[in-house]
Amino acid sequence: MSKRYEIRLAGLGGQGLVLAGVILAEAASIFENKNAVQSQSYGPESRGGASKSEVIISDEEIDYPKATHIDLLLCLTDAAAEKYLKDCPETALVIADSDLVPSAIPEKYRSVKAPITRLARETVGKEFVTNIVALGLIQELTGIVGLPALEKAVLGRVPKGTEDLNKRALEVGREAAHEYGAHILSARG
Amino acid sequence: MSAEATEKKAPVIKFLAGNEACMEGALAAGCRFFAGYPISPSSEIAEKMSGRLPKLGGKFIQMEDEIASMGAIIGASLAGAKSMTATSGPGFSLMQENIGYAMMAEVPCVVVNVMRGGPSTGNPTGPSQSDVMQCRWGTHGDHPAIVLSPNSIREAFDTTVQCFNFAEQFRTCVVLAMDEIVAHMREKIVIPAKEDIKIVNRKKPNLKPGDPYKPYEADASLIPPMMNFGEGFRYHVTGLDHDATGFPSGAPDNQEILHRRLVDKVEMHKDELFLFENHRTEDAEVLVVAYGSTSRSAKRAVEEARAQGIKAGLFRPITLFPIPEKQIALAASHAKKVVVPEMNLGQYRLEVERILGPAVPVVGVHRVNGEPIAPSLILSAIVGG
Structure with a gap:
């Protein structure tokens, strides 16, 4: 891992991106003892407005808590892709929901398009686990946190009674990494 | 939880x-x-x-x-x-x-x-x-x-x-x-x-029931001991100018004593109030003064400036008021320039200018767009002429 890894999760309020960021950062900092900071920005609406959640993971002390050199961008809306792709250096990995982001991701990026929301709704059975499917996908594609840490963090944050559903969501996300992101996985080796 | x-x-x-x-x-x-x-x-x-x-x-x-x-x-x-x-x-x-x-x-x-x-x-x-x-x-x-x-x-x-x-x-x-x-x-x-965790509790007067109690009579600390309501002592509380009994008093002497004491009780103890951080200020030729989340951008900018060979440092007041004036001046003692980034149009910068006087140029980096101040903006101000 490089010293500082920057993740931006972008979409709409209600898609669970803030919670996804919290879980990812918690997995890294509490369960893997790295340094991690999670932050967010959103509008005054409780759902439906643009929402952005950022996670910085580092072996060193984290000073500036916001992303400046994005390593991973997740887009769950076309608007998010349009807004944030231009902030990404060419080294960034871009993950997008293939149903919700119809625009093409520029060739210069390593990118993965997967029907994240549809997988949550149809394969897992509940659309509200979209964020957890996305986390499974991110985990398998990047290895930025280990699966045991991520699973512990997920189970610590989701409502009681939804544990199995969320474990399944992680699994579906990880399977999607192989189905839609084999090119990334083979490059990682 | x-x-x-x-x-x-x-x-x-x-x-x-x-x-x-x-x-x-x-x-x-x-x-x-x-x-x-x-x-x-x-x-x-x-x-x-x-x-x-x-x-x-x-x-x-x-x-x-x-x-x-x-x-x-x-x-x-x-x-x-x-x-x-x-x-x-x-x-x-x-x-x-x-x-x-x-x-x-x-x-x-x-x-x-x-x-x-x-x-x-x-x-x-x-x-x-x-x-x-x-x-x-x-x-x-x-x-x-x-x-x-x-x-x-x-x-x-x-x-x-x-x-x-x-x-x-x-x-x-x-x-x-x-x-x-x-x-x-x-x-x-x-x-x-x-x-x-160090906990401080209000100082209480050492009184027995029936003893006279002057709620605003201070000792040398200028801070009057405080009896809580319900503990057996009645007293008057007002926003009007008052004397040691707590009752309103418009006597000029009383007013002068009260107003000076209210300010002086903090002023005379202010060295106990100063919380701050010095980061690489000992030889800093460019000093950044920043607080709150902006100080984290500033710390990054200082590190990046140091990597370019610029002797930059950060003074971070944690206690914004009373202002740690001597500490700011000390951190700026080698400074040829001071940079004050703030998510406002220069409120603390004016204080820094007042403290340091005209000998040192003070440059503000101010943003009021609802976005954090990125380290690159502060770095530009550190590097720029």
């Missing part, structure tokens, strides 16, 4: 947002009364307090507005409870009259202001540091001001404890000025064990 986190003997590791850490700090300091009117970006403090306080035997009241919230915490504190409220700019404006009352009547209390853009309703969810001078001068009249500003989650906890300690020690209203980034970002925090 367990209700006992603040009662644990061993340290507790959590992953918290600044607002949550502030709430934990308040409980650890002994806060048992919260009255407030939720407002973004401070709402989580009220939300979490409403769940936690009743389990600790405390009281949470959602009030009809911020004026009443401030009145309620003053009343609760007079009755002996460590009390706080939390708000943001528009609510902080409404609280100003009663903040002055708490200062005049010398009632310990803590107000958390999670700053958002203004004036008026401004930008509810964006970060800002534009209330810095309101924290200092928001209420009318000469008055003391103790204002702390954290830049991390652990520090949100620690400074909240400090705010209560200072409020109790100095019998005044203390303000915690957080910005939205610190309030909402999350980091790992090790909450210290109870016995490792």
Whole structure:
């Protein structure tokens, strides 16, 4: 891992991106003892407005808590892709929901398009686990946190009674990494 | 979440947002009364307090507005409870009259202001540091001001404890000025064990029932010992100029003594109030003075400048007021330039200019667009001519 890894999760309020960021950062900092900071920005609406959640993971002390050199961008809306792709250096990995982001991701990026929301709704059975499917996908594609840490963090944050559903969501996300992101996985080796 | 986190003997590791850490700090300091009117970006403090306080035997009241919230915490504190409220700019404006009352009547209390853009309703969810001078001068009249500003989650906890300690020690209203980034970002925090947290309680007079009690008679410390209501001593509390008995007095001598004492009781102890951080200032030719979340951008900019061979350093006041003037001047003693980045149009910069005088150029980096100040902007100011 490089010293500082920057993740931006972008979409709409209600898609669970803030919670996804919290879980990812918690997995890294509490369960893997790295340094991690999670932050967010959103509008005054409780759902439906643009929402952005950022996670910085580092072996060193984290000073500036916001992303400046994005390593991973997740887009769950076309608007998010349009807004944030231009902030990404060419080294960034871009993950997008293939149903919700119809625009093409520029060739210069390593990118993965997967029907994240549809997988949550149809394969897992509940659309509200979209964020957890996305986390499974991110985990398998990047290895930025280990699966045991991520699973512990997920189970610590989701409502009681939804544990199995969320474990399944992680699994579906990880399977999607192989189905839609084999090119990334083979490059990682 | 367990209700006992603040009662644990061993340290507790959590992953918290600044607002949550502030709430934990308040409980650890002994806060048992919260009255407030939720407002973004401070709402989580009220939300979490409403769940936690009743389990600790405390009281949470959602009030009809911020004026009443401030009145309620003053009343609760007079009755002996460590009390706080939390708000943001528009609510902080409404609280100003009663903040002055708490200062005049010398009632310990803590107000958390999670700053958002203004004036008026401004930008509810964006970060800002534009209330810095309101924290200092928001209420009318000469008055003391103790204002702390954290830049991390652990520090949100620690400074909240400090705010209560200072409020109790100095019998005044203390303000915690957080910005939205610190309030909402999350980091790992090790909450210290109870016995490792220093707690200050208000000094009480040594009186027996029936003894005469002059509630505003101060000793050499200038801070009068305080009897809580309900402990057997009646006294009068007013926002009017008053004498040592607490009753209104318009006698010029009394007024002069009172007003000078209110300011001097903080001024004469101010060395105990200064919390600050020096980062690579010992040989700094370019000094950055920054606080709150902006100081984290500044620290990065300083590191990047050092990597380019520029001797840059950061002075970070944690205590914004009283201003650590000598400490700023000392940090700037080798400086050929001083940079003050703030999410406002230069409120603290003016203070830095005043302290350092015309010999050192002071450059502001000011943003009021609801976005944090990126390290690259501060670096440009450090490097630029």
